[in-house]
Amino acid sequence: MKVIFGQGNPGERYQNTRHNIGWTTVSAFARAQHVDFTYKPKFHAHIAELQHRGEKVLIVLPDTFYNEVGKSARAIMDFYKLSATDILVVHDDIALPWGTIRVRRSGSDAGNNGIKSYNAHIGDTYWRIRVGIQPLTQVSDTAAYVLGALNTKERELLTLTLPEIIQQIQLFMNEVIAVHSVSLSTTSDA
Numbered sequence: 014m015k016v017i018f019g020q021g022n023p024g025e026r027y028q029n030t031r032h033n034i035g036w037t038t039v040s041a042f043a044r045a046q047h048v049d050f051t052y053k054p055k056f057h058a059h060i061a062e063l064q065h066r067g068e069k070v071l072i073v074l075p076d077t078f079y080n081e082v083g084k085s086a087r088a089i090m091d092f093y094k095l096s097a098t099d100i101l102v103v104h105d106d107i108a109l110p111w112g113t114i115r116v117r118r119s120g121s122d123a124g125n126n127g128i129k130s131y132n133a134h135i136g137d138t139y140w141r142i143r144v145g146i147q148p149l150t151q152v153s154d155t156a157a158y159v160l161g162a163l164n165t166k167e168r169e170l171l172t173l174t175l176p177e178i179i180q181q182i183q184l185f186m187n188e189v190i191a192v193h194s195v196s197l198s199t200t201s202d203a
Contacts, residue, residue, distance in 0.1 A: 014093055015186055016071045017042070018086060020104035020127045022160075023076050031146045032159040034105040034171065036074055038144065038178045043072045045179060050074060056092070057085040065186050080126040083134025090135055100139040101185045102131060103178065107159060109145030111170040116142050116181050116193040140190060142181050144174065173197050 019039025020032075027033050043050065043061045050059040050072075061072040075085035086100060098118070104127055109115060119138045122129040131139065149166060152158040163171065174197050184190040 014069045014071070014095060014099060015065070016073060016086075016089055016093075016095065016100045017182060017185070018073045018075065018082070018100065018102045018131075020079065020082060020102055021074065022079050023074075027160065029162050030160050031163060031167070032079060032105055034144045034146060035103040037171070038142075038175060039072055039074065039103050039182075041175055042179050042182050046072075048072065052076070056088045058089070070186055081130055082127050083130035083132070086131055086139075087134040097135050097137075097139040100135065101142065101182065101190075102128070102139060103142045103144065103182070104128065105146045105159065106143040107146055107148075107155065109143060110147045110196065111145050111149065111167060112174055112197045113145035114142060114174055114177050114181065114193075114195050114197070115145075116140070116190060118192070140185055142178060144171075144178065 017039060020035030021027060022033060046063050048061040048063050050061045053060050057075055057077050059074045059076060063070050071089065073085065073089065075082040077084055104125065106125065108123065118140050122132055148158055177195060177197060181190060181193065
């Protein structure tokens with residue numbers, strides 16, 4: 014069994030924000046798979062389910078806030094008796110430029126409070142797809158920036174990176190995902 018988490022905050026207020034890049038991309042993946050989400054209170058999440066090569070795959074949008082997502086992961090891991098290596102988290106990363114995607118397994122939280130929550134609840138040996146959201150111009154308030162709405166240029170860059178993110182999710186489902194880094198755009202003209 015595999016579990017794919019989209020990192021983000023619940024509610025309409027956060028829907029199109031930079032901090033919800035994980036939700037946005039995982040939701041796009043679910044649409045491409047023609048599966049719908051159902052709220053599962055015991056898992057603190059909206060979950061879509063599919064079968065892939067005879068194996069169940071859960072696509073998860075935690076209903077907790079960004080800093081508490083580990084609770085959802087722990088509940089799912091305990092219920093299904095999973096290992097952290099069966100889990101993939103797709104999340105934003107302010108240290109990476111827009112158009113950059115990095116895939117890795119395990120590691121520190123690097124200041125990301127959502128990853129800090131996963132690490133505290135399930136350890137750090139799960140897979141991650143880090144999606145760059147580094148500001149295109151100088152920002153004075155990082156919290157306001159990550160919780161701010163995507164602008165036109167950022168939506169274009171996300172559209173450019175989405176196929177690569179979906180491909181990496183599919184590689185995870187096929188158990189051939191590997192440490193990977195790709196930059197699909199240059200932001201110097203932004």
